[in-house]
Amino acid sequence: xxxxxxxxxxxxxxxxxxxxxxxxxxxxxxxxxxxxxxxxxxxxxxxxxxxxxxxxxxxxxxxxxxxxxxxxxxxxxxxxxxxxxxxxxxxxxxxxxxxxxxxxxxxxxxxxxxxxxxxxxxxxxxxxxxxxxxxxxxxxxxxxxx
Amino acid sequence: xxxxxxxxxxxxxxxxxxxxxxxxxxxxxxxxxxxxxxxxxxxxxxxxxxxxxxxxxxxxxxxxxxxxxxxxxxxxxxxxxxxxxxxxxxxxxxxxxxxxxxxxxxxxxxxxxxxxxxxxxxxxxxxxxxxxxxxxxxxxxxxxxxxxxxxxxxxxxxxxxxxxxxxxxxxxxxxxxxxxxxxxxxxxxxxxxxxxxxxxxxxxxxxxxxxxxxxxxxxxxxxxxxxxxxxxxxxxxxxxxxxxxxxxxxxxxxxxxxxxxxxxxxxxxxxxxxxxxxxxxxxxxxxxxxxxxxxxxxxxxxxxxxxxxxxxxxxxxxxxxxxxxxxxxxxxxxxxxxxxxxxxxxxxxxxxxxxxxxxxxxxxxxxxxxxxxxxxxxxxxxxxxxxxxxxxxxxxxxxxxxxxxxxxx
Numbered sequence: 001x002x003x004x005x006x007x008x009x010x011x012x013x014x015x016x017x018x019x020x021x022x023x024x025x026x027x028x029x030x031x032x033x034x035x036x037x038x039x040x041x042x043x044x045x046x047x048x049x050x051x052x053x054x055x056x057x058x059x060x061x062x063x064x065x066x067x068x069x070x071x072x073x074x075x076x077x078x079x080x081x082x083x084x085x086x087x088x089x090x091x092x093x094x095x096x097x098x099x100x101x102x103x104x105x106x107x108x109x110x111x112x113x114x115x116x117x118x119x120x121x122x123x124x125x126x127x128x129x130x131x132x133x134x135x136x137x138x139x140x141x142x143x144x145x146x
Numbered sequence: 147x148x149x150x151x152x153x154x155x156x157x158x159x160x161x162x163x164x165x166x167x168x169x170x171x172x173x174x175x176x177x178x179x180x181x182x183x184x185x186x187x188x189x190x191x192x193x194x195x196x197x198x199x200x201x202x203x204x205x206x207x208x209x210x211x212x213x214x215x216x217x218x219x220x221x222x223x224x225x226x227x228x229x230x231x232x233x234x235x236x237x238x239x240x241x242x243x244x245x246x247x248x249x250x251x252x253x254x255x256x257x258x259x260x261x262x263x264x265x266x267x268x269x270x271x272x273x274x275x276x277x278x279x280x281x282x283x284x285x286x287x288x289x290x291x292x293x294x295x296x297x298x299x300x301x302x303x304x305x306x307x308x309x310x311x312x313x314x315x316x317x318x319x320x321x322x323x324x325x326x327x328x329x330x331x332x333x334x335x336x337x338x339x340x341x342x343x344x345x346x347x348x349x350x351x352x353x354x355x356x357x358x359x360x361x362x363x364x365x366x367x368x369x370x371x372x373x374x375x376x377x378x379x380x381x382x383x384x385x386x387x388x389x390x391x392x393x394x395x396x397x398x399x400x401x402x403x404x405x406x407x408x409x410x411x412x413x414x415x416x417x418x419x420x421x422x423x424x425x426x427x428x429x430x431x432x433x434x435x436x437x438x439x440x441x442x443x444x445x446x447x448x449x450x451x452x453x454x455x456x457x458x459x460x461x462x463x464x465x466x467x468x469x470x471x472x473x474x475x476x477x478x479x480x481x482x483x484x485x486x487x488x489x490x491x492x493x494x495x496x497x498x499x500x501x502x503x504x505x506x507x508x509x510x511x512x513x514x515x516x517x518x519x520x521x522x523x524x525x526x527x528x529x530x531x532x533x534x535x536x537x538x539x540x541x542x543x544x545x546x547x548x549x550x551x552x553x554x555x
Contacts, residue, residue: 005164006499006550010492041491042508042515042522064521066491122495 008118009125010067017112018067023077025060032143036135038127043069047135049080051143056080056088061132068116068125073132075112085140092133099126148440148448153531155180166501169536174319174347174480174527175505176369179433183372186432190425198424199398199415213424216431217414223434224364224381225355230413231387233380234427238346239269241365241380242313244417245342246273248390249363250311253340256282259309261339263288263296263325264517265318268510270344274313283310290517294321294470301333309339316348320509320525321470322453322477324352331361340386346370350529351449351478353442356381368426372433377426380417387413394419437530445530449479452528456481456537463544469518479528482509485544488551490524496547502540 030048037044043065050058059077063070072095080088090105095113097104101120119129153159156178161168170178190212196205198213217229226232235241250273254260260274264287278285288304291297296314305312312334317324331341340362348354350371356364363386368377382390392399392410399419401409410416437445454474460466465486471477485493490506497504505525508515515521526540 006496009495010550040507042512043491044521066489068491125491125495128491 005121009122011115011118013112013115014067014071017071017074021061021070021074023060023074024062026062027058027060030058030060032139034135034139034142036131036138038065038069038131040127041065043128043131045069045073045132045135047073047077047132047139049136049139049143051085051140054085056083056085056140059136063132065131066125066128068119068128069131072116072129075116076132076136079111079113080136085143088136088140092137095130095133099129147451147534148444148530150533152440153533155182156531157181157184159531163501163503164499169502169539171526171528171532171536171540172503172505173350173370173529173532174509174525176375177350177372177529178531179374179429180372180436182436183374183429183432187374187425187429190428195425197421209424212428212431213422216427216434219431219434220379223349223354223438224379225357226381227357228384231381231384233382233387233414233417234422235365235378235380236376236423237367237369237378238344238365239378241363241378242269242342242344243273244380244393245313245363245365245382246277247393249340249386250274250277251280252389252391254278254281254283254310257308258283259286259306260284261286261288261305261309261312261334263314264290265294265296265321265323265511265514266313266315267319267344267346268512269346270313270315271513274311287513288314293472294318294323295476296323296325296330298326298329298333301330305333305337305339307337309334309337311342312339313342313344315344315346316354317345317351317478317480318470318514319347319480320482320511320514320523322480322482323471324348324476324478327359327361331359335360347478347480350437350445351442352446362386368430368433371430372436373430374426377423377430379430384413387417390417392416392419396420398422440530446478448530449528450474452532452534452537453477453479453481455534456526456528456540459537459541460544463541463548465548466544469523479532480525481527482523482525484520484523485548488547490522492551493524493544493547496550497540497543500539500543500546502543504540 027048032049034047045063047061059080061073094104158178194208196209198210220232221229334341342363343361345366349366364381369375396419467484469482494506
């Protein structure tokens with residue numbers, strides 16, 4: 001079988017986040033709560049973030065979904081802490097470009113998120129990887145409007 | 147089992163996907179098309195294309211004959227009394243919406259009940275939800291048995307003399323359950339309700355006889371039975387259809403048009419506003435010819451055999467959960483399952499890399515997923531071109547997926 005392609009999708013760092021998700025749970029004192037689902041496949045995410053003075057102080061998620069969607073959420077919450085709303089949007093844009101196979105900003109240390117680049121070869125799975133990021137952007141935009 | 151040669155009549159099947167011969171196990175989503183159907187559509191556009199019911203010219207006559215000829219094939223296929231009872235629609239969804247918007251809005255009032263089941267596809271839930279909300283009626287759900295079947299006692303408990311419409315799927319797209327439509331229809335009628343049947347998963351796979359079922363409406367889609375997408379059928383008893391108002395207005399469905407008032411054509415055309423789906427109907431006619439040549443009884447038998455074999459082989463895999471009835475005779479060729487530790491989307495990706503196409507997700511049946519207490523499942527569904535070897539490939543693929551995820555984790 002084409003296990004080399006599969007290995008690009010299911011990198012060990014992704015499986016590690018899937019099996020041992022970071023920041024799983026609900027923030028008691030959250031300023032932002034977002035529920036989002038992927039209606040075509042049934043994946044769901046419940047994201048809570050604590051945003052103070054335009055900075056994401058903390059983020060936690062709960063949800064149900066495949067390895068890609070849950071690992072992506074786990075990696076995202078890890079990356080968000082201490083970042084400004086603008087930086088969070090930048091990260092989301094990098095993910096979006098990564099998924100579309102476009103060039104993306106490499107000046108930022110992407111850490112574990114880099115592992116998601118293999119998803120671009122699996123068009124049917126792009127929405128799995130971007131679910132958490134869309135939820136985050138919705139939450140941050142809602143916060144700035146409020 | 148059906149003749150292996152049948153498989154060769156589906157040109158799409160003979161290809162490699164991701165370096166493996168294709169095993170197509172997603173026919174409940176849409177079926178593949180036999181050459182005969184592809185040729186019929188191609189022939190129509192190459193030689194006969196014209197608008198119907200209006201041309202004096204020869205092509206117009208050919209197109210009309212093709213289109214109305216397909217209607218007669220559908221009438222025979224369903225054993226309906228008259229072609230006046232056969233309305234061409236875009237598919238099952240459009241057909242069910244037509245019943246809800248026309249019959250439903252005229253006959254359901256505040257305090258009335260509409261009864262469906264927990265296993266319905268979204269297309270047989272939401273039209274009724276909308277109708278119930280608009281009219282102040284109640285939408286009631288018949289609970290399912292442990293094995294995913296419907297008990298007639300539960301139907302009797304749920305349907306009352308306040309019930310105006312009962313709408314149930316003939317075959318479940320998730321559980322594969324074949325529902326006792328004839329008996330449910332009897333209960334609906336005893337309570338003064340009409341019976342609507344979502345036949346999307348039944349018409350392709352077993353002999354449907356609307357007269358024997360005695361249902362009031364029966365809806366199905368062409369694309370799940372070898373015909374192209376965009377063509378479907380609503381069968382309705384003439385007595386109902388005659389009283390019903392069209393839901394789409396415009397060309398093709400009118401009789402006389404005045405400045406302020408117009409009148410409608412007779413059945414079935416008053417429900418077919420706009421230039422109809424001519425090539426689609428001709429394709430559906432060709433698909434019916436194809437299926438009738440095999441014999442619907444043989445199609446059903448083939449699928450029971452595949453389902454029985456798949457149930458037996460899939461159970462060999464440790465950590466597998468199979469939903470729906472255990473008895474292959476009680477189900478059509480649909481097997482929905484989950485593999486422990488492997489999310490269905492991940493499973494579907496691994497299978498795809500091995501050339502095997504299955505569906506993963508909620509299968510447009512979110513209330514049923516809730517009832518099963520799962521957020522998603524994987525589904526393998528069979529049709530005339532599938533073989534026992536396809537199921538062997540699926541079982542091998544499931545083993546590969548299981549090993550792969552055990553290794554990488």
